Amino acid sequence: MTDNSGQTKDLAEQRADVAEAPALPALHTDVPPAEVVDRLEKRAQKGKLPGFEREGAESCSVLVFAGLYDHRLRITPGSGGPIGLELRMLRRMPAIVIGVLVLATWPGLPLTDSMLRIYFDWYDAWPIQTWWWYLPMMALCIPVVWKQISAARREALVEATKILAEVSPIIEAR
Numbered sequence: 001m002t003d004n005s006g007q008t009k010d011l012a013e014q015r016a017d018v019a020e021a022p023a024l025p026a027l028h029t030d031v032p033p034a035e036v037v038d039r040l041e042k043r044a045q046k047g048k049l050p051g052f053e054r055e056g057a058e059s060c061s062v063l064v065f066a067g068l069y070d071h072r073l074r075i076t077p078g079s080g081g082p083i084g085l086e087l088r089m090l091r092r093m094p095a096i097v098i099g100v101l102v103l104a105t106w107p108g109l110p111l112t113d114s115m116l117r118i119y120f121d122w123y124d125a126w127p128i129q130t131w132w133w134y135l136p137m138m139a140l141c142i143p144v145v146w147k148q149i150s151a152a153r154r155e156a157l158v159e160a161t162k163i164l165a166e167v168s169p170i171i172e173a174r
Contacts, residue, residue, distance in 0.1 A: 024085045027173040033058035033077040036171045066156035
């Protein structure tokens with residue numbers, strides 16, 4: 001990896017660049033935890049916090065939209081101190097994508113092989129087995145899915161930061 005001056009970066013510098021990726025802001029409030037959740041719930045009732053869910057008396061979560069892979073921002077206010085923030089990807093969409101890839105790989109391989117043998121008489125004489133090219137072709141999907149998930153994570157961080165910026169004055173966060 002090279003930087004703007006053309007110098008090659010060592011592994012430690014590359015890891016430092018990754019560590020500088022955006023993160024959730026650190027918030028503190030003196031408002032009691034139950035009051036923070038009540039204020040957020042009132043905002044949600046006005047339609048300002050999508051997917052608001054109360055998780056007990058002193059915790060809640062909000063839906064964060066991020067491309068294909070939505071996230072949930074869990075907010076756990078501390079007593080007169082830091083607010084615990086946790087951003088997690090919802091499992092439904094990654095499970096669907098993995099299921100589609102698995103189903104496209106295994107039933108797809110024998111179906112493709114049988115179709116090629118039925119429609120092309122010369123395919124039986126071809127020295128290359130179907131799985132030799134079919135499995136690497138399916139493996140090409142993995143980096144694409146990984147890139148989608150990484151982009152969704154960055155987008156979720158941006159959206160969660162916007163949500164926190166909007167609710168900070170309401171919960172008197174600093």
